Amino acid sequence: MTGSRLALVCFHLMLLAYPGYAMAFGLDDVADKARALAGEKYQKPEAAPDFLKNLSYSDYQSIRFKSEQSLWRADESRFQAMMVPRGNVYSNAVQLNVINGKGVGPVEFDKSRFEYPSQELAKRIPADLGYAGFRLTYPLSGGEARNQFLVFAGASYFRGVGAGQTFGLSGRGIAVDTGLPSGEEFPAFTEFWMERPSTDSKSMVVYGLLDGPSLTGAYRFDIHPGKSLKMDVTAKLFFRNDIELLGQAPLTSMFYYGENTLRPTGEWRPQVHDSDGLLIHDGKSGEWLWRPLVNPTQLERNYYHVEDLKGFGLLQRDRQFAEFQDNEARYDRRPSMWVTPRGGEGAGWGEGEVVLVEIPTRAETNDNIVAFFKPRRSVKSGETLELSYSVTAGEPGITEQPNGxxxxxxxxxxxxxxxxxxxxxxxxxxxxxxxxxxxxxxxxxxxxxxxxxxxxxxxxxxxxxxxxxxxxxxxxxxxxxxxxxxxxxxxxxxxxxxxxxxxxxxxxxxxx
Incomplete structure (x- = not known):
């Protein structure tokens, strides 16, 4: 064996021994699955057993993942993963996988990873129940503490925060017919692959497989936590059906009432909302457009035309405790979220409309605000679409807006x-x-x-x-x-x- 070939073999053996090294697996592998899935008839995922679906919110929250069971805990990795239990609104099972030097392997379900509020409930948990998603942790506050900063759970939803913030609004993989009389579809991530990060890594990669009645999709998330959370998203979508209203990079939030609305009878807090406005930046005109949110009396759907979208997002500009006076919810610490397209019209952006959907609500428990980008051209069955964009969560300054x-x-x-x-x-x-x-x-x-x-x-x-x-x-x-x-x-x-x-x-x- 020549010296060069011996060196090459040693190099590959070293990579296999290194736990943070990912074997050859990437977006194309997920896209192959999504493409094949799009050619098949949609199968609705099996729901969780009724006793779990019928759990109250408080009972569900009392099911706790044991932090010592986190993935990569033993390696003292900066990134660790905690599994999300099924139950309440998180009914569907999601297959979780890890990519490492040995290849791709599943994260097997183990109910002993959770603490249950009662032995009676613990006994009823099936041994093959599966997980609803996962949470990522990272030492945002310094020291040895691991802070939760990103959660993938429920349909195609994900929630992220920057350092010192509390969870609020959500992003989504895609939106289909949101706000239309025909009814909205909710495609869901059915499988994830997490690249095992090295011990001192400051970023990590997650892949997701999306499935829904009208489309499938393959996603890559390059995740960078810190003062602000930044995710670079690359997606390949495959359409089973024509879609009337496709929503790219959708954001979902809550606006109950604020300084620009009447206060509901019996409410003592000055304001209650996760976001207080929609911001849009059109690169062609150079205009930055700010639209304060409202809680309407009937469903409202507004379209804001842009010739060259540079960014849009739902922001929480109110940052003082006195503006909310809620010591439990801490709406003053809720993040803003900003979407920045990457690539031109050929990558699914360019001219189109930012759509704002506002739904009436009588409670702060309902997410009643949705914003997304609608491309100029509608999508048809059998077509594909590639998207590339960044999602940033943090303080309102993440927009880098220069004007007043x-x-x-x-x-x-x-x-x-x-x-x-x-x-x-x-x-x-x-x-x-x-x-x-x-x-x-x-x-x-x-x-x-x-x-x-x-x-x-x-x-x-x-x-x-x-x-x-x-x-x-x-x-x-x-x-x-x-x-x-x-x-x-x-x-x-x-x-x-x-x-x-x-x-x-x-x-x-x-x-x-």
Whole structure:
């Protein structure tokens, strides 16, 4: 054997012995499975036994994974994985696998990895029940503690946080017909493959297989935890059926009420929401569009056209405890989530619409907000689509937005009880440090049927903001659509604030 061949053999033996090395397995392997699956008839996954599906939320939460059973715990790896039990809304089983130097192997179900609230429940757990998903941990706070920062569980949902944050809104693999009268489909991740990270690794890779009535998909997630969580996502989708409304990179959140809405009867907290607005960046026009969220009286679906999408996300700009006063939920620590497309129209992006779906809710337990990108071209049965994008979770600054931002929106009835006063406070960007007598100019316009009666801007020293005040009205029974921004020297110095208000909010009496 020559010296070069001997060196090559030794190199391969070394890789096999190294626990963090992943054997040849990648997105193409998952895509082969997804492509073959798309050619078969969709099979609905088997649900968990009724006694598990019928567990109350609190009873389900009392099933605890034993942290000492975490994957890669014995190696003291920076990354560790904890399994999610089936039950309550997490009914479907998900096959988990690990990729390491020995190849690809399953993570076998073992109910002894969990602590159950009673021996009676523990006895009823089938030995082959399977897991509902997994949680990843990482030492975000320093030291030896492992912090949960990313969870894959339930349909195609995943939740992530940056350092010091609490879980809030979710991302999803894909959305199908969200908000349409025909009803929404919920494709689900049915199998995951986790590349075993090296002990001191600062990133890891996860693959996912998606299956649903109208499509299948193969996903690769390159995961980078830290002050902000960043995931680079690559996906290959295969369509069984035509889809009327395809939602790329969907985000799901909760908005119950806020500073721009009436407080529900009996509620003492100032605000209750995981996110307070949708932000969109169109690269062609350069515009940054901010849309405060509302809890409508009927389902609302709004489309925001973009010629060259550079990013969109659901943000939680309210960051002070005093704005919520909830010591348990800590909505002030909920993350924002920002989607950045990678690649042009050939990669599934480019021109299209960012869709915002708002669903009425009477409780904070319901996720009633969905935002996603709708491509210009519809998809047909037998077609494929490749997507490449990044999802970042963290503080609102993850957007790297350069201009002034709307930090507060207030709405109230004017003195004559037939019009509404809108107050929008802007801060940051080019507004920072300018003199109170600077020539900042207000700009406001109304949509079809909305009349802007007046608008002006003033500097508020007490809170160091530039306040845009607008008086607007609309015909009885019509929805109000309003836009506003600030300019200086003829150029925009803030994002464009936009607002939709539907009848029945109670701000102008019962009819309005």
């Amino acid at each position: 931002r709307a930090v507060r929106t207030f709405v109230g009835a004017a003195s004559d009880d037939s019009t509404l006063r809108f107050i929008v406070d802007f801060k940051g960007g080019e507004l920072t440090g300018i003199k109170p007598d600077a020539t900042v100019v207000s700009q406001a316009s109304g949509g079809d049927g909305t009349e802007v009666i007046e608008h002006f801007v003033e500097y508020v020293e007490a809170s160091d903001v530039w306040r845009l005040s607008m008086l607007a009205k609309t015909a009885p029974g019509k929805r109000l659509a309003l836009r506003g921004a600030l300019k200086m020297d003829g150029k925009p110095v803030t994002e464009t604030w936009t607002y939709i208000l539907t009848p029945g909010t109670g701000l102008l009496g019962k009819s309005q």
